Amino acid sequence: MWHNNILETIGNTPLVKLNSITKQVKGTVLVKLETTNPGNSIKDRMAVKMIADAEASGLLKPGGTIIEGTSGNTGMGLAIAAVIKGYRCIFTTTDKQSKEKIDALRAFGAEVIVCPTNVDPEDPRSYYSVSSRLEREIPNSWKANQYDNLSNTQAHYEQTGPEIWEQTEGKVTHLVVGVGTGGTISGAGKYLKEKNPRIKVWGIDSYGSVFKKYKETGIFDKDEIYPYITEGIGEDFLPKNVDFDVIDCFEKVTDKDAALMTRDIARKEGIFAGNSAGAAVAGLLQLKDKLTEDDVVVVVFHDHGSRYMGKMYNEDWLRERGFLEDEKLTAQTILRK
Numbered sequence: 462m463w464h465n466n467i468l469e470t471i472g473n474t475p476l477v478k479l480n481s482i483t484k485q486v487k488g489t490v491l492v493k494l495e496t497t498n499p500g501n502s503i504k505d506r507m508a509v510k511m512i513a514d515a516e517a518s519g520l521l522k523p524g525g526t527i528i529e530g531t532s533g534n535t536g537m538g539l540a541i542a543a544v545i546k547g548y549r550c551i552f553t554t555t556d557k558q559s560k561e562k563i564d565a566l567r568a569f570g571a572e573v574i575v576c577p578t579n580v581d582p583e584d585p586r587s588y589y590s591v592s593s594r595l596e597r598e599i600p601n602s603w604k605a606n607q608y609d610n611l612s613n614t615q616a617h618y619e620q621t622g623p624e625i626w627e628q629t630e631g632k633v634t635h636l637v638v639g640v641g642t643g644g645t646i647s648g649a650g651k652y653l654k655e656k657n658p659r660i661k662v663w664g665i666d667s668y669g670s671v672f673k674k675y676k677e678t679g680i681f682d683k684d685e686i687y688p689y690i691t692e693g694i695g696e697d698f699l700p701k702n703v704d705f706d707v708i709d710c711f712e713k714v715t716d717k718d719a720a721l722m723t724r725d726i727a728r729k730e731g732i733f734a735g736n737s738a739g740a741a742v743a744g745l746l747q748l749k750d751k752l753t754e755d756d757v758v759v760v761v762f763h764d765h766g767s768r769y770m771g772k773m774y775n776e777d778w779l780r781e782r783g784f785l786e787d788e789k790l791t792a793q794t795i796l797r798k
């Protein structure tokens with residue numbers, strides 16, 4: 462038994478029970494662990510689906526160039542698919558992203574252009590604008606546009622949602638997902654609600670992002686927007702892939718809580734996951750009073766901890782941001798003083 466190429470190994474990721482950090486939570490908490498995908502993130506699923514749909518509709522032609530503004534994980538999925546399918550890849554990303562993520566994209570032969578984070582999306586220097594310009598100027602190029610390309614949501618409607626339903630034998634009662642483009646929560650949430658309309662879908666948002674306020678008031682409030690550290694979730698605009706009707710509520714998590722919970726997941730559950738996994742679990746703990754003993758909660762862990770080695774898995778990084786002030790100093794830090 463073998464797979465014909467690496468792309469065939471995408472999906473069918475494990476569902477793993479949390480036992481320690483969720484002790485105070487009533488019910489069962491299961492993690493959909495997307496780190497086993499070849500690019501170590503859930504984004505492989507939608508990358509392959511976006512390419513397949515673009516090929517089918519003639520937008521992406523043989524020998525073409527794939528362009529995308531990506532924080533890394535989508536780029537990784539696109540880059541891997543491009544290797545197998547023979548496309549060139551050019552990505553624009555922001556200087557907020559970890560160096561590990563950018564180097565990993567380059568490892569697959571992709572070209573990466575780093576743009577400033579704290580400029581408006583409409584600013585010509587933003588990673589959105591730069592990628593649009595490259596698409597206009599490079600012949601036979603196609604911009605994947607993960608935020609508004611609904612193939613993204615569809616990938617999770619066709620794969621992630623059904624996998625969660627089958628793996629829980631239909632017992633899932635809550636889906637908890639960090640929201641960035643919105644593809645994961647909208648696709649998986651829609652599928653699960655079609656199977657059982659009583660399932661609750663909770664979106665995890667960052668302070669500095671517009672989603673929660675928009676869901677609660679219908680107002681796009683620019684005052685909600687400010688720089689934050691948590692990677693992969695929250696936005697300063699409304700992507701088409703966020704289906705606000707599928708999402709029952711949003712919960713905001715601070716950078717500190719997200720970072721420390723990410724670290725705790727490794728230390729207490731032995732699961733080496735990315736920053737948005739920490740945000741999702743921290744958000745779930747904030748909402749724990751809404752749960753009962755019979756509930757079965759599925760939390761999506763989008764990506765792998767290796768991409769955050771210089772960040773929340775690095776004690777100096779945590780301390781510089783004041784995230785460790787309540788903790789006793791470790792031997793390493795005492796000796797360095």
Ligand code: PMP
Nearest residue numbers: 640641642643644645693737763
């Ligand atoms: N976590 C991480 C690490 C991500 O890269 C992303 C994608 N931006 C998300 C969460 C959010 O997933 P989605 O885009 O499907 O909403």
